[in-house]
Amino acid sequence: MESFFVRYRNLVVLLVVLMAQIVGLAVQVRRTEGGRSTLDHRDSSGVRLIRYWAVALVSPPERLIHATGDGIYNLWFGYFDLRHVRQQNQQLQQTIDRLRLEQAELMEDAQQGKRLQQLLGFQEHYVYSTVAAQVYGSSGSDLSKVFFIDKGTANGLKRDMPVISPDGIVGKVREVYPHSAQVLAINDQNSGAGVILETTRIRGVLKGNAAGQLEIVGLMADERIKPGEKVLTAGGDMIFPRGLPVGTVQKVVPDPDRDSFIDVILKPAAHLNRLDEVLVITSTATQMPAQERKDVATSEKLKGAEAAAIAAKAQEQTKASEIMAEHLPSATDPSAYSGLPPQPANAAQNRVAGQGTAAGQANPAAPPVPKLLPTRHPDQFSPNQFSSPGEPAGTEAAPQGSGAPAGRKPTGAGRTR
Amino acid sequence: MSLLGADFRRDFEIRRYPFILYVLIPLAALVLQSWLPRLLGPYTLFDLPLVITIYFALGRRSPIQGTLMGAAMGLFEDAMTQHAIGLSGVAMTVVGFLAASVGVRIDVENHAIRVMMNFVLSLLSSAIYIFVARYMLGLDFDWRWLAELLKAVDNALIALVFFPLLDKLQVRE
Numbered sequence: 001m002e003s004f005f006v007r008y009r010n011l012v013v014l015l016v017v018l019m020a021q022i023v024g025l026a027v028q029v030r031r032t033e034g035g036r037s038t039l040d041h042r043d044s045s046g047v048r049l050i051r052y053w054a055v056a057l058v059s060p061p062e063r064l065i066h067a068t069g070d071g072i073y074n075l076w077f078g079y080f081d082l083r084h085v086r087q088q089n090q091q092l093q094q095t096i097d098r099l100r101l102e103q104a105e106l107m108e109d110a111q112q113g114k115r116l117q118q119l120l121g122f123q124e125h126y127v128y129s130t131v132a133a134q135v136y137g138s139s140g141s142d143l144s145k146v147f148f149i150d151k152g153t154a155n156g157l158k159r160d161m162p163v164i165s166p167d168g169i170v171g172k173v174r175e176v177y178p179h180s181a182q183v184l185a186i187n188d189q190n191s192g193a194g195v196i197l198e199t200t201r202i203r204g205v206l207k208g209n210a211a212g213q214l215e216i217v218g219l220m221a222d223e224r225i226k227p228g229e230k231v232l233t234a235g236g237d238m239i240f241p242r243g244l245p246v247g248t249v250q251k252v253v254p255d256p257d258r259d260s261f262i263d264v265i266l267k268p269a270a271h272l273n274r275l276d277e278v279l280v281i282t283s284t285a286t287q288m289p290a291q292e293r294k295d296v297a298t299s300e301k302l303k304g305a306e307a308a309a310i311a312a313k314a315q316e317q318t319k320a321s322e323i324m325a326e327h328l329p330s331a332t333d334p335s336a337y338s339g340l341p342p343q344p345a346n347a348a349q350n351r352v353a354g355q356g357t358a359a360g361q362a363n364p365a366a367p368p369v370p371k372l373l374p375t376r377h378p379d380q381f382s383p384n385q386f387s388s389p390g391e392p393a394g395t396e397a398a399p400q401g402s403g404a405p406a407g408r409k410p411t412g413a414g415r416t417r
Numbered sequence: 418m419s420l421l422g423a424d425f426r427r428d429f430e431i432r433r434y435p436f437i438l439y440v441l442i443p444l445a446a447l448v449l450q451s452w453l454p455r456l457l458g459p460y461t462l463f464d465l466p467l468v469i470t471i472y473f474a475l476g477r478r479s480p481i482q483g484t485l486m487g488a489a490m491g492l493f494e495d496a497m498t499q500h501a502i503g504l505s506g507v508a509m510t511v512v513g514f515l516a517a518s519v520g521v522r523i524d525v526e527n528h529a530i531r532v533m534m535n536f537v538l539s540l541l542s543s544a545i546y547i548f549v550a551r552y553m554l555g556l557d558f559d560w561r562w563l564a565e566l567l568k569a570v571d572n573a574l575i576a577l578v579f580f581p582l583l584d585k586l587q588v589r590e
Contacts, residue, residue: 010480014514017488021503021510022553028501029554037555039501047502054496061448066455140450141505142462142564143546144498148451174499184499189559210559212459273458 066136100299128285135275145188152179162281168245168269194234200224214266245269432476433588463571466490474516475525487513508545535576539569
């Protein structure tokens with residue numbers, strides 16, 4: 001017996017190690033109600049301990065490399081490569097001002113939408129607080145789209161918290177350690193998020209595929225779905241708040257497993273392959289955060305100042321046009337500026353001016369109707385040179401059959417005005 | 418007498434390294450495997466821990482050591498992912514055992530053999546991984562054979578460059 005183990009010790013060790021791992025695998029997998037195998041959503045304490053050891057061993061040197069690389073990068077871009085910074089700063093300031101104005105305008109719509117939602121019983125969730133984190137490592141496997149960030153339980157992170165970037169959603173926190181956390185990216189095969197197409201309002205489930213692409217799976221074929229349409233979070237998955245950008249539709253492909261169903265391939269809004277900094281949403285609330293309220297108030301104030309500036313500019317322009325008009329008295333009827341109604345010279349002019357008068361009656365503040373100078377060599381296109389059949393003599397009537405159609409009259413009136 | 422001769426030859430050909438390298442090189446492989454995807458993005462189609470496992474298994478020529486090293490590296494790799502712990506472990510255990518077993522019989526100094534060994538064992542590792550995940554555990558799991566093929570090619574090229582460098586670290590008596 002002893003000789004058997006000595007003789008086949010290599011194979012025995014191999015079988016023992018393999019069996020131990022296979023038993024360990026079997027413990028981690030469970031059957032769903034649908035009869036499919038899946039991994040436990042939460043790791044058991046033993047598995048968690050192995051993961052913790054691995055992260056504790058690999059993370060410190062990895063973070064050291066990351067910090068060294070960042071240090072060199074910051075040294076270069078923070079001190080030596082400062083060209084155009086002032087110009088960029090001015091451009092960014094202008095962008096901030098513009099965005100504040102746009103934000104204030106959008107807030108009006110949002111507040112109106114919120115009031116309607118309250119009427120319907122919905123409740124909006126604002127991103128109330130976030131924690132900024134640096135990405136310092138990944139799983140290292142092309143079959144596993146997870147990465148590690150340098151914030152953990154010490155910073156208030158918990159499992160299933162959404163992770164976003166300024167461009168769009170990134171993933172969710174899968175495992176949390178004291179000073180680091182593992183994030184499952186949205187393009188992993190095991191991820192899932194509820195999404196909605198922006199214009200067609202079609203809802204679906206977002207998943208990653210083997211190629212690391214984002215796809216909305218199991219949609220009924222719908223020809224309204226076109227490339228370029230934006231996709232947002234739907235808010236129904238209890239992870240991501242509603243309305244965050246996910247990506248844009250890249251192409252629509254038939255579902256390989258089911259007829260009349262399609263998969264929609266997306267181009268992610270966030271740069272999932274080159275993430276440096278991310279935000280972990282640590283809490284949401286039905287109230288807008290204080291900082292955001294302050295920003296909105298600033299935007300509203302700026303918007304008022306902008307409106308006043310636009311009004312002042314318009315007034316200045318009006319004055320300038322009046323001064324210009326005074327310096328060109330022959331081009332207009334002097335009586336127009338005295339507040340008197342214009343004096344038509346003939347019947348045709350009467351008819352044309354009549355529209356202006358009618359308009360003037362409808363709107364007392366309408367601009368005065370100028371009197372045009374007589375044309376030296378009139379033709380059928382000259383003002384006041386057309387008339388309807390039976391027009392009294394004395395007018396410079398257009399030839400029969402070549403009169404301007406009725407639709408042309410407003411043009412003449414517009415020109416007169 | 419002939420047996421003693423073979424054992425002596427095998428012992429003579431076994432490579433020995435400073436003990437610290439058995440810790441530092443696998444650790445460096447694990448750290449780089451985790452860190453490099455941040456730089457290379459989607460072009461990270463290689464498996465440094467697997468290459469290191471094959472290197473030590475070929476050099477040491479001990480199936481038990483190859484098995485244990487493969488298992489340890491595989492478990493660490495699994496622990497860094499969200500997948501079940503043991504998937505890479507099983508694959509790399511088998512690879513470590515086979516590399517060490519083959520290493521007894523072939524000339525491991527030959528570069529062409531090294532490249533071929535890395536290519537074949539990388540493909541075998543991918544095949545075992547997918548077989549265990551998909552067919553033994555029944556997990557809903559997709560893969561791309563082209564990516565696995567490219568990974569095997571990359572591993573072979575990395576081995577071609579790094580094996581001679583690692584050879585210089587061995588203890589020569």
